[in-house]
Every structure is written in structure tokens, then in C-alpha cells.
Amino acid sequence: MTKTTLLGTAALILLGLAGGASAAEPIRIGVVTPLSGTYAPIGQQVRWGLELATKEANAAGGIMGRQIELLFEDEEANPAVATQKAEKLFQVNKVDFLTGTVNSGSTLAVGQLAERNGRLIATTVSFSDAITTDKCSPNVFRVNARAGQQSAALAEWLAKDKPKAKVYYLGPDYEMGRSTVAAFKAAAEKTGAQSTGEVFAPLGSKDYSQYFGQLRAARPSVLYTSTAGNDTVRLLTQMGEYGLLRNLTIVGASGTVTAQNIGAIGKAADGFVTGVGYSAELATPENKAFVAAFRKAYDTAPDLYGADSYGLIGFFKAAVEKAGGTDTDALRKAMEGLSWNTPQGTKTMRAGDHQAVQDMYAVRISSDGTNNRFDVVGTVPGDAAIGPDLCTRF
């Protein structure tokens, strides 16, 4: 017997002993999420949310006496890497469930992999409507709100706060930009808004002033934008420079103004309204307790991604307890139609398309340049924001 096999055997025996000593095998949840690269700040929130919920669940006795164990892998926001890491978690680590994917492409790719492995996954971040509409999968669940719910909530708020608004649309010229503008335009026109024009600027535009002539000529009272990251910084500061922020309400997609770029936008972000599934300022006791625990553990407030990821553990726990184990078919049946409590309120997993139904919020940013608040200015009931079930596969 060589030295390494000897060591290996020893380790195996030790592992066996350890396994025998504890009450039961832990339930393993694989987390494939971006821990490096552009989306690392999102992955960080996902990790914090999951870890906090797991710690709390384990302290309360775990799931049916079994502890929850999280296994993290870095997917670098790259679907090709995500599938490799997910395959490893399924095949080598034998995880019972998988979550964490951020990029919608990663979620779709890992969803196909889950079908081949006969396992279930859930995303807590991806927005793309396709995941629970035309590309839905019996093995994929989404516990966060999709793009359609966000624009429906925003349109609802707009109709109440600024009835018959004249809206101009400015989006980045690629799939996400065009689909978000189309979705919001449809939702807003349905609730009585009037469209005055639209323009699509290339992703990463330097100077938005070239579109200001058209914008001014259209005389809108509301501008909808779905730019993200640095593009939003430039758009809003340049609009401020040209005095366009006066007498204009700016609304947008939930990823348009975030904790990452608000510092650079500064005062120009003041008054921005978006439709979103969560705000740390939600004044419910559940949320206040959650925010306090999150702040205590990580010294920062949770955002949308942290809250949705936190809520996932409750969803999984309730489903496993209902199914009496982690058998895939029983678990899927238990998850369908399941209602569970989260800091965001009660969520219900719609059986027909595996999309969570939840109350949506219109959130307004107030900023004096250094301090930013995300205040809830409107609530749209889950049923009003969810839209029809368009999944035909199951």
C-alpha cells in the first residue's frame, strides 16, 4: 500500500467515524455564484443572504434534524464556467439542491444540467422573463421577481402618481435594453400612459447629450431608462449638466441605479423611481429583524439579492419538510403552490411556471449627494403584478 492510498484510507475511516457520530447526514446545497469579476458584488449578497439564513435554520435544529451545508463555487458570471462547476457539485459533491446563479444565461444553462442530473435548482437573482416563460423547465424555480413583475409594479405606481404621463424611453441597444423598454412600454400604455418616443443608445455610450435634442423636442413628463452601471452614471450626470432633470420624473429598471453606481451618480439620482421586489426600508417587523441581523453579521444593509437569497432557505426548508425528504419528484411537488414567509412578505410559488408571486414595491431614491435612501412609495399586490402563466412545457 502506497503512502497516499494509506492516507486516503485513513481519511475515509475518519470521515466514516465523523459521519457515524453525528445524528444524520447534512443536507447539501450547492451555490454556483459569481465570487469574482463584474458581478462579484451581487454574488457577495447572495452568499451573505444564504449563509445568514442557513446559520439561523441550523441553530433552530436544521431541516428534519439534519443540518444544512452550503458548498460555494465561483461561476465568474460565465455560463460555461457555471455548468462546469454545477456538474462538479452534482456529480462529485452529490448536492441535494443548487442555487446562486446570477446571469440569466447561467441559470438557463444550469437548468438544463439539472434536468440531466435529475436535480432541482432555484435562482434568486436572474431577471430574464424567459426563465419562467418560454424557456421554463420543470427542474427550475425562481424565488425572485422577474422583469415583467418589476415593470408592472412601476407602471402601476406611475398610473397612480402621474396619471396619463407622457413617457419617453431610453434603453441600451441590446437584448436586455430592448426587452425592458418593450415590457415597460406595454405595461405603461395599458395603464393610460402616453408614449412620446424612444431611443436606443449603444452599450457603453460616452456622451448622451446627442440624444437630448430629441428628448427635449418630445416634451415628456417622465423618462424611462434601463441603462445600467456606468452608463447610468453618465446619462444622469449629463442630463443634470444640461438642466434636463428639472420637471422630469426619471423611472427605470431595478438594475439601473444600484449601491455600486449611486455614489458616482450623486445628487442626480435624487427622485429616481423603480419597481422592485425588495427594499431594506420595508417597515414590517420581519424585515426590520432581518435587516438588523444582516447588519450585525456583515456591517452593511441587505439589498434585493441578499433578501431573495435569504428567503430561499425558508422555501427549501418548508418544501423538504412537506415532501418528507429530498427525493426530486416529491420535492418538486412540494414546491409547487407552496407559500412561505420571507422578510419581503409571503411568497407563493406558482405551480404552472415555477415563478414566485410576491408583493412588488415602487421605490424612490432620495439623495443629497452623500446619503442615499431607498423609500417605498407604493405597493402593488402580487396578483396584480405577476401577469399570465406563459409556460407550456409542464
Add this chain to the structure above:
Amino acid sequence: MADLIDYLQFVLAPQALNGLSLGVAVVLMALGLTIIFGLLDVINMAHGEFYAMGAFLSLTLAGLGVGFWALLVLVPLLMLPIGWLAERWLIARVFHSRDRHILTLLLTFGLGMILEDLLKLIYGPNTLRPENPIEGGTEILGMFLPNYRLFLIGFGLALIAAVWLVVFRTGLGAMVRAAAFDKDMASSLGVPVRRVYAGTFAFGVALAGLAGVLLAPIYSVFPTMGRDFILMAFTVVIVGGMGSIQGAVIAGLLLTQVQALSSLYISPVWSDPLVFGIMVLVLMVRPQGLFGRLGHA
């Protein structure tokens, strides 16, 4: 008729003025590039990162309490030694090699990647932005223009004129041009050729840094910002004629007007292909560029 005047006043003219402020920005970038190319025969792929360095430097100094007007002087002065050392330590080593073009291109490309990552390590990947030093706007003939853009246009044009004067109307400029034209002859006539090369490179780098200071309040500051203008600046240098200052100015202003005005009629996405198409056409019909006299800066 009234419609036409309205159109001129509210759509066409503001668009042309916005294009002009973008044009001045591009020319500022292209100027350093074309001087380094024209006088040193080196294609500086790290030029965009020197521009980013200037912007980050201005942000750091502003955080320490240095005023905007002082930054306009201080940042280029700080960039001078950086450019000088980059030329002495890196470019001078491969300058006399047979594959000078390829080696300097790869060298500066690598340098640019290192600088970009350094900025990312020091300042993080998120976007930062200095306060706008000149707030407010001015109405000119019913058109609204932010004061800072007006300042940018004025200051940029003055800077371009100053650079032209230095290169073509001073003894120093004559020495530099002589060293570029025939380094052996210039050297034998007492021109310190090595120092002239290093100084020229440093001058180009300082110009990039100054462009960084000037554009930071409009375009915001982040580690990969160097890539923003570099393609456009290269296009301007190629169309204007490699190494020609007046070529860079005219091509820069012309191409940005094409971009600005075309985006009124076609999708803005097409403005880049349009500009690069013009570049390809120029290369086919007049490979030396509009004002290019290769080897005669």
C-alpha cells in the same frame, strides 16, 4: 419656414455644438498620440491608460483639497516624469531594434494592461466622479449649453493652438522636428536626441493626462475608461495623417460632427461603423491620410 428655423435652432445647431465639445475631447486625446507617432514613430497603445491615470490623479488630488485650476497644471506636471521614465526604461530598450513597430506596439499594449489593472487594484472597479467645477449653463440664441462644455471647447482650442505653436514656432520644436527627421544628422549638430525622444514621449503622456482631468467631470472615472476614446483617437490620427497635428485637429472635428449629425437620422449604433468606414475609405484612397507626409511631422 418657421419649422426649418426651429429645426436648425433646436435640433441641428445644439447637436453640432455637442459634437464640437466631443470633438475637442477626441482631438485632445489624438494630439498626444499623433505627436508621439509623428516624432518618435512609436504607436502608443497605452495612451488611453495614461488618460485614465490623469483622471484618477485629478480625483485623488481633488480629494486632498487641490482646486480644479491647480489640477490643470499639476496633473500634467506629474505625468511628465511618468512618461519620461516609461520612454527611458521601456521604449528606449527596443527603439533601435529592427522590429521597432511591432515591439513598441506590444510593449505599450502590455503596459496599458498593467496600468489598467493597477488602477483597478488601487481604486476598485466602481465608477467615481469628481464634482463639476463649473456648474450651470448658458443660453446662446435659444440653445442651452452647460458652462463646463463651453469652457472645454474654449480651453481645448487654446491648448491645441499652443501645442501647434510649440512644435512649429519655437527653437525647441525645431529641435524635436529635426531629431524626428534625421536623428543622426541632428545628433551630430548637437541635438540631445535621447533626451528629445524621452521629452516628446513625456509631453504626449502629459497631454493625455490633461485630457483625463478635463473630461473626468463629464465622462466619469473608472479603470477601463482608457478604452473609451482610444479607438476614436486612433481613427482620427489615421484619417488626419499619422503625425500631422493639423490633420488630427481637422479629422477629429470632422469625424465627431459626422457622428453627431448622423445619429439624428440613423440609429446611433451605426455611427461607429460609419466613422470606421470613412477611415477604411481614406486608407484605400489616400493611405498617408488627409495631411500625412510620412516621416515629415
